[in-house]
Structure formats: C-alpha cells, structure tokens
Amino acid sequence: QSTLVIAEHTNEALTPITLNAITAAKRVGGEVSCLVAGTNCEKVAQELSKIQGVAKVLLAQHDLYKGLLPEELTPLILAAQKQFNYTHICAGASAFGKSLLPRLAAKLDVAPVSDIIKIKSPDTFVRTIYAGNALCTVKCEEKVKVFSVRGTSFEAAPVSGGSGSLEKLSAPSPVGQSEWVGQSLTKSDRPELTSAKIVISGGRGLKSGENFKLLYDLADQLHAAVGASRAAVDAGFVPNDMQVGQTGKIVAPELYIAVGISGAIQHLAGMKDSKTIVAINKDPEAPIFQVADYGLVADLFKVVPELTAALKK
Amino acid sequence: MAAAGLRAMVGVKRVIDYAVKVRVKPDKTGVVTDGVKHSMNPFCEIAVEEAVRLKEKKLISEVVAVSCGPQQCQETIRTALAMGADRGLHVEVPAKDYENLSPFHVSKILAALVKKEGVNLLLLGKQAIDDDCNQTGQMTAAFLDWPQGTFASEVTVDGDWLKVEREVDGGLETVRLKLPAVVTADLRLNEPRYATLPNIMKAKKKKIEVVKPSDLGVDLTPRVKTLSVEDPPQRQAGVKVETVDDLVAKLKESGRI
Numbered sequence: 001q002s003t004l005v006i007a008e009h010t011n012e013a014l015t016p017i018t019l020n021a022i023t024a025a026k027r028v029g030g031e032v033s034c035l036v037a038g039t040n041c042e043k044v045a046q047e048l049s050k051i052q053g054v055a056k057v058l059l060a061q062h063d064l065y066k067g068l069l070p071e072e073l074t075p076l077i078l079a080a081q082k083q084f085n086y087t088h089i090c091a092g093a094s095a096f097g098k099s100l101l102p103r104l105a106a107k108l109d110v111a112p113v114s115d116i117i118k119i120k121s122p123d124t125f126v127r128t129i130y131a132g133n134a135l136c137t138v139k140c141e142e143k144v145k146v147f148s149v150r151g152t153s154f155e156a157a158p159v160s161g162g163s164g165s166l167e168k169l170s171a172p173s174p175v176g177q178s179e180w181v182g183q184s185l186t187k188s189d190r191p192e193l194t195s196a197k198i199v200i201s202g203g204r205g206l207k208s209g210e211n212f213k214l215l216y217d218l219a220d221q222l223h224a225a226v227g228a229s230r231a232a233v234d235a236g237f238v239p240n241d242m243q244v245g246q247t248g249k250i251v252a253p254e255l256y257i258a259v260g261i262s263g264a265i266q267h268l269a270g271m272k273d274s275k276t277i278v279a280i281n282k283d284p285e286a287p288i289f290q291v292a293d294y295g296l297v298a299d300l301f302k303v304v305p306e307l308t309a310a311l312k313k
Numbered sequence: 314m315a316a317a318g319l320r321a322m323v324g325v326k327r328v329i330d331y332a333v334k335v336r337v338k339p340d341k342t343g344v345v346t347d348g349v350k351h352s353m354n355p356f357c358e359i360a361v362e363e364a365v366r367l368k369e370k371k372l373i374s375e376v377v378a379v380s381c382g383p384q385q386c387q388e389t390i391r392t393a394l395a396m397g398a399d400r401g402l403h404v405e406v407p408a409k410d411y412e413n414l415s416p417f418h419v420s421k422i423l424a425a426l427v428k429k430e431g432v433n434l435l436l437l438g439k440q441a442i443d444d445d446c447n448q449t450g451q452m453t454a455a456f457l458d459w460p461q462g463t464f465a466s467e468v469t470v471d472g473d474w475l476k477v478e479r480e481v482d483g484g485l486e487t488v489r490l491k492l493p494a495v496v497t498a499d500l501r502l503n504e505p506r507y508a509t510l511p512n513i514m515k516a517k518k519k520k521i522e523v524v525k526p527s528d529l530g531v532d533l534t535p536r537v538k539t540l541s542v543e544d545p546p547q548r549q550a551g552v553k554v555e556t557v558d559d560l561v562a563k564l565k566e567s568g569r570i
Contacts, residue, residue: 071460095481099463102448106455111417111536114446129444130335137540177460181487240480255569276569293551306557
C-alpha cells in the first residue's frame with residue numbers, strides 16, 4: 001500500500017492544506033510520497049522532504065507547470081502512477097485539488113471520492129453531503145483510490161523531522177490545450193482564512209463593503225482572519241475568496257464570530273465545526289443562534305466597535 | 314472555429330430544492346426524497362443562463378439541455394427550455410439505477426452525448442448541492458480530452474479560444490482554453506433569469522428526446538458504494554449574553570481570547 005500526495009504550492013512555499021492531506025495519507029497506511037510540479041519549486045521539494053512521514057518527493061520542474069494547469073499536470077501524474085503503482089492518490093480539497101483530482105481519476109478510469117472528512121479504512125471514507133446536513137460513509141473498491149481531503153478535518157503534518165528522498169521526474173510532452181494567463185489575488189496582512197485560529201465573518205447585515213472596516217478593526221485586535229457569507233459576496237461587499245460555506249471555504253477555527261449573518265444552512269456547512277461560535281445579530285430569531293455558543297442580540301453597528309474597544313483595553 | 318460554429322450542451326440536475334431541510338432516512342440508506350420539493354441545481358441554472366446569453370450574443374448557434382435520471386428530470390429540462398435552451402435530451406435512468414448513479418457515470422454519458430451531438434462547448438454547474446461532489450465537469454473533460462475551465466466567473470469567446478476567469482482560493486485566475494472545452498459555473502458567473510409565462514408556454518412545444526445509457530454504451534455498474542447516511546453531530550445552542558462585556562468575559566473564561 002502506498003499513497004501519492006499531490007502538493008499544492010506557489011513555487012515559493014507549500015500551501016498549508018497539503019500538510020493536512022499528508023496526514024490523511026499517513027492515516028491510510030503504507031508509504032507516503034509527494035509530487036511537486038512547478039516552474040521553480042526546488043525549495044518546496046526540500047520543504048516536503050523534511051515533513052515527518054514523507055518517504056519520497058517527486059519533483060518535476062518545467063515551464064509547462066506555470067499556473068499548475070490540470071491539463072498539463074494530469075499526464076505527469078499518470079506517468080508517475082505508471083512507474084510507482086500507488087494504491088491511493090490524494091490532495092487537499094482546495095480549488096486546486098478539486099479541479100485536478102477528478103480529471104486524473106477519469107484518466108485512470110476510476111471514480112474519485114471528494115472532500116473526505118474521515119478515513120475508516122483504506123477503502124472506506126466519510127464525507128458530507130447536502131451542505132453538511134448528512135454524513136455519508138462510502139466504500140471505494142477502485143484499483144486506485146483517488147480522494148480529496150477536507151483540510152479542517154485532519155491535523156497538519158509536522159514540518160520537521162522527516163528525511164524523504166528526492167527524485168526528479170521529466171515532463172511528458174505538452175498537451176497545449178490551455179494557457180495560464182494570470183491571477184489577481186487578494187492581498188492581506190491578516191492570517192489566511194482556512195488556517196486562522198480566529199475568524200470573523202460578516203453577512204448582509206453589514207450593508208456595504210465599507211462597513212467591513214468594522215470587522216477588520218476587530219480582526220486586528222484578535223489577529224483574526226475575515227470571512228463573509230455568500231449573501232455578502234453576492235452583494236459585492238467583498239471578493240469571492242472570502243466566502244465561507246458549502247460552495248466556498250470550509251473553516252473550523254477555535255473561535256468563529258458571525259456578524260450580521262442569519263445562518264443559512266449553506267453558510268453553517270462552512271463553519272459549524274468551529275470550536276466556539278459567537279453570533280451577533282439584531283434578529284433574535286436568526287438561525288445562527290441555534291448553533292452559537294454565545295449569542296448577542298444587538299445592533300452590530302453599535303456592539304462591534306464596543307467589542308473592538310473592549311479588547312483594546 | 315467561426316463563432317457561429319459553436320454549439321453548446323448544458324447539463325441540468327434535478328436536486329432537492331436548496332431551501333428544503335433534508336432529513337436522513339431512519340434506515341440510514343439515504344435522505345428522504347418522497348414528497349420533497351425538487352428544483353434545478355442552482356449551479357446548473359447559472360450554466361443554462363450563460364449558454365443562453367452566449368446564444369443571445371450570437372456567439373453560439375444552439376443550446377441543448379441534458380438531464381440524467383428518472384421521468385421527473387423532464388421537468389428540470391423544461392425549466393431549461395423555458396430559460397431559452399433550444400431542445401432537451403433526457404437520459405432515462407430507472408430509479409433503481411439512479412440511486413447508484415455517480416458523477417463517473419454521468420460524465421461517461423455526457424461525453425458520449427457530446428460526441429453524438431457534435432457540440433463543442435459543454436457548460437455545467439461546478440457542483441450539485443445534493444452530493445456536493447464537484448467532479449462531473451472535470452471528469453467529462455478528461456473523457457473527451459478537452460480542456461476545462463472550472464469555477465468560472467467570466468467566460469469570453471476569443472476566436473478558437475475561450476478566456477475563462479476562475480474563482481480560486483486566493484482570488485481570481487484567468488486561463489485560456491482551446492475550443493472545444495468544458496466550463497463549470499461558479500456563483501458569480503451571472504444571475505439566472507426567471508422563466509416568463511410566455512416562455513414556459515413556448516417551452517412546452519420544444520422537443521425532448523429520450524435516450525438510454527445503454528444506447529450510449531455506458532455501463533451503470535455502481536462504482537462507489539454508499540454504506541450509510543447518517544445525521545451529523547448536532548451543535549447545541551449555547552447561551553445569550555446581554556452585553557459586550559459579558560461576551561468578552563465568557564470568551565476569556567473559555568480561553569478563546
């Protein structure tokens with residue numbers, strides 16, 4: 001038994017969800033290898049080889065892997081699979097992993113399993129369906145099990161103590177069907193949403209994008225990340241990458257503060273595994289209060305600045 | 314490829330309506346679907362809207378709406394026709410097989426239909442809100458050997474290429490895909506229209522062809538078996554606090570701040 005983890009990275013650094021995927025791979029049992037493809041990612045390969053439990057790192061560097069296009073990565077992973085015959089292949093259930101793994105699975109002629117939250121045995125996984133309203137246990141008897149891993153459901157693997165070997169892979173010929181043009185990433189000095197210990201999210205109740213400043217001020221006091229409900233994103237208050245929920249990001253911080261969010265099931269799907277939930281909403285009937293550990297029925301425009309001020313003391 | 318040479322297929326899935334609170338069956342085999350309101354998967358609506366808009370801009374010549382499942386899927390196809398799709402294809406899957414129909418099978422069906430119909434743009438929703446798999450577009454693209462523009466928030470036809478802006482974890486990303494291609498719709502691609510009464514009436518006259526998976530050479534042997542479906546652990550509602558100071562005190566007490 002052996003598992004290949006497809007590493008997600010920026011060429012500069014490993015994306016944290018890869019560490020959660022490595023833990024899931026270790027849970028499967030057997031040897032764990034990582035594949036890193038990029039334009040200039042030797043540093044990331046070194047980083048991977050030091051992760052506890054990673055036996056081998058496969059490194060492919062080529063201009064083809066600019067933007068990590070699934071069309072170009074798939075033939076590379078298929079070549080690695082042909083050579084090493086893994087029983088399992090996984091990645092984090094991020095935009096990257098979600099886009100890549102089903103394509104890879106189809107090419108292997110197997111059905112993949114998305115966004116698993118638990119591994120019961122090497123062929124039995126638990127995942128959520130209906131926006132987290134049901135837990136589904138599935139058995140995958142495919143010759144290769146291809147699965148994506150929900151980051152918040154597995155601890156991050158320790159980044160030191162390992163001594164994996166490094167092996168270079170050569171790039172198969174280009175597919176040439178797609179080109180990466182560019183990206184516009186949201187810049188922020190705050191912690192990243194999916195790995196922050198404290199997350200403050202705003203909803204439609206914030207009324208405008210400008211009013212999110214109230215949340216940013218509070219976030220600065222708590223060293224928190226700032227997220228949003230779909231309603232706030234759809235209304236154009238904040239960019240899409242801040243969306244928490246069934247179709248956005250899944251977060252499970254130690255403290256989640258929902259401000260002006262009513263608590264639609266699609267939003268709860270993205271945050272209800274948080275350890276402590278605080279809800280601030282002026283509507284006492286808002287469903288968010290049914291999952292909140294501490295509820296404050298109040299006008300957010302009054303109490304959020306008060307909370308910021310109280311924390312400054 | 315001349316723009317007028319573009320023909321699109323759109324997948325539409327019938328799912329339990331997003332506003333319905335689903336209930337797990339006591340025997341843990343699935344969720345209760347009998348007597349529950351069903352609608353078109355919201356992401357599929359966005360895909361239909363995008364196809365119809367491209368047709369209205371005369372960038373594509375025809376929009377074919379496809380759904381796989383039991384008889385009731387024809388209602389979902391009718392909705393797509395009322396939104397502006399030209400004709401429908403219903404891939405009839407009996408209820409017994411439908412329980413085990415996975416994105417793997419649907420992708421094989423879609424790939425076969427794409428070839429049969431000779432379309433060169435496949436638009437799908439990024440995920441269905443029932444199984445939350447987020448696989449069908451990517452797998453169909455692989456079966457067809459086409460490029461994929463997943464989680465699209467903007468699609469532009471540029472000669473033989475498509476420019477697709479994608480929603481990724483850190484923000485937005487732009488890729489160019491050589492046609493033919495698969496695109497999966499994210500939430501911000503557009504706002505789907507409501508079908509007007511005259512269009513609903515017109516849709517009744519549009520054709521829906523029924524095909525069987527076996528006609529397409531697709532084997533429906535189950536791939537991933539569902540062992541059980543259960544309720545998730547429930548969170549208990551906590552306490553209401555009266556003031557900001559109470560809240561701060563509680564959070565300090567529990568060590569969260």
